Amino acid sequence: MRVALVGTGTIAGIHAEALRGLGDRVDLVAGVDVDGTLARSFCRAHGIPYAGTDLADVLDRTRPDLVHVCTPPGAHLEAARTALAYGAHVLVEKPPTLTLRQFAELEAASSHSGRHVAAVFQHRFGSGARRLRALHDAGVLGRPLLAVCHTTWYRSQEYFDVPWRGRWDTEGGGPTMGHGIHQMDLLLAILGEWTQVSAVARRQARDVDTEDLSLAHVSFANGCVASVVNSVLSPREQSYLRFDFAKATIELTHLYGYGEDAWRVTPVPGHEEEVLSAWHGGERGVPSGHKAQFAAVLDALTSGGRPPVTLAEARRTMRLVAAIYASAFTGRPIGAADLGPGSDFYERMQGAGPPWRIVARQEVA
Numbered sequence: 001m002r003v004a005l006v007g008t009g010t011i012a013g014i015h016a017e018a019l020r021g022l023g024d025r026v027d028l029v030a031g032v033d034v035d036g037t038l039a040r041s042f043c044r045a046h047g048i049p050y051a052g053t054d055l056a057d058v059l060d061r062t063r064p065d066l067v068h069v070c071t072p073p074g075a076h077l078e079a080a081r082t083a084l085a086y087g088a089h090v091l092v093e094k095p096p097t098l099t100l101r102q103f104a105e106l107e108a109a110s111s112h113s114g115r116h117v118a119a120v121f122q123h124r125f126g127s128g129a130r131r132l133r134a135l136h137d138a139g140v141l142g143r144p145l146l147a148v149c150h151t152t153w154y155r156s157q158e159y160f161d162v163p164w165r166g167r168w169d170t171e172g173g174g175p176t177m178g179h180g181i182h183q184m185d186l187l188l189a190i191l192g193e194w195t196q197v198s199a200v201a202r203r204q205a206r207d208v209d210t211e212d213l214s215l216a217h218v219s220f221a222n223g224c225v226a227s228v229v230n231s232v233l234s235p236r237e238q239s240y241l242r243f244d245f246a247k248a249t250i251e252l253t254h255l256y257g258y259g260e261d262a263w264r265v266t267p268v269p270g271h272e273e274e275v276l277s278a279w280h281g282g283e284r285g286v287p288s289g290h291k292a293q294f295a296a297v298l299d300a301l302t303s304g305g306r307p308p309v310t311l312a313e314a315r316r317t318m319r320l321v322a323a324i325y326a327s328a329f330t331g332r333p334i335g336a337a338d339l340g341p342g343s344d345f346y347e348r349m350q351g352a353g354p355p356w357r358i359v360a361r362q363e364v365a
């Protein structure tokens with residue numbers, strides 16, 4: 001598989017390393033960045049033969065099968081469209097787009113081109129998450145009753161010095177869109193369709209346009225309810241997921257990635273043997289991360305399947321993010337039917353705007 005990377009900043013380094021880890025399944029052919037100096041030094045550092053500043057031109061010259069989009073979120077749609085129009089498949093970093101409208105445009109571009117677009121949500125791909133999903137799907141754990149999905153991270157004010165961060169128009173939101181989205185995506189990968197969301201969001205402590213924390217409770221079609229917290233104000237950082245099924249509690253505690261020891265299983269008395277033998281019998285040993293997802297993407301593309309995470313699955317996650325903002329900024333519960341093309345929150349994640357004043361960057365300075 002010939003792969004090109006567009007946007008050669010921080011996360012692109014993780015992509016390049018993870019792709020290298022897949023050995024001769026991947027030929028990393030080009031790196032593209034609007035900043036030519038950055039593109040060249042990135043390509044030199046990672047042994048990539050071609051560096052460029054214009055994606056269309058690089059596609060023409062290097063003919064990749066797959067383009068990884070690692071630009072800031074505001075540039076994802078345009079880069080993906082360019083790659084699809086050329087005939088490449090696309091793997092786009094999170095969040096795939098800034099808005100639900102843009103997301104629909106991305107889906108349309110993918111269908112029109114006949115090429116696949118997948119979204120990066122790497123925490124679905126550790127063996128623990130795969131095992132949990134398989135056990136839940138097989139009914140081993142019983143009905144899911146309650147879930148907790150807390151992303152309590154810490155980002156100082158300096159983190160937001162990067163010009164695209166902390167702004168609705170370039171990042172699409174705060175920790176709900178940019179950080180907790182990973183955990184929420186895994187929550188949805190296990191629990192499926194959500195039906196209603198009630199939320200609050202606050203800009204509590206950072207000089208940003210977006211929220212710096214949100215809290216929600218989410219109802220699911222299967223009857224489960226979940227507590228969701230997304231924060232960048234929490235000095236003791238943690239990514240925490242907890243599922244209380246009828247036969248066991250399953251917990252995942254980590255920060256930016258997990259291995260086997262991040263999982264804890266507590267069966268209901270009387271169900272120990274059944275739950276623990278299923279849990280220990282499943283797939284093991286693969287940590288979550290980009291490499292695990294890239295391997296799954298390559299497997300799908302080489303066998304003619306749809307690479308994960310598909311846009312249909314990513315749409316559900318994006319709609320949960322939009323629902324949290326919609327509930328927080330309108331003060332009422334939001335159902336799936338509330339986020340269609342007529343909604344302000346379809347056009348912009350912040351809808352008609354948060355209750356706080358958006359301060360222009362120059363004023364802040």
Ligand SMILES: NC(=O)c1ccc[n+]([C@@H]2O[C@H](COP(=O)([O-])OP(=O)(O)OC[C@H]3O[C@@H](n4cnc5c(N)ncnc54)[C@H](O)[C@@H]3O)[C@@H](O)[C@H]2O)c1
Binds near residue numbers: 012032122
């Ligand atoms: N999956 C994860 O765990 C994870 C972690 C961090 C960041 N991300 C995501 O990765 C993306 C990039 O984040 P980052 O931290 O690497 O950002 P970054 O600012 O470090 O790098 C982005 C790069 O893209 C370049 N760029 C900007 N516009 C471009 C365009 N139109 N065409 C080509 N290049 C362009 C910039 O010059 C910069 O070098 C974001 O969507 C972010 O949310 C994902």
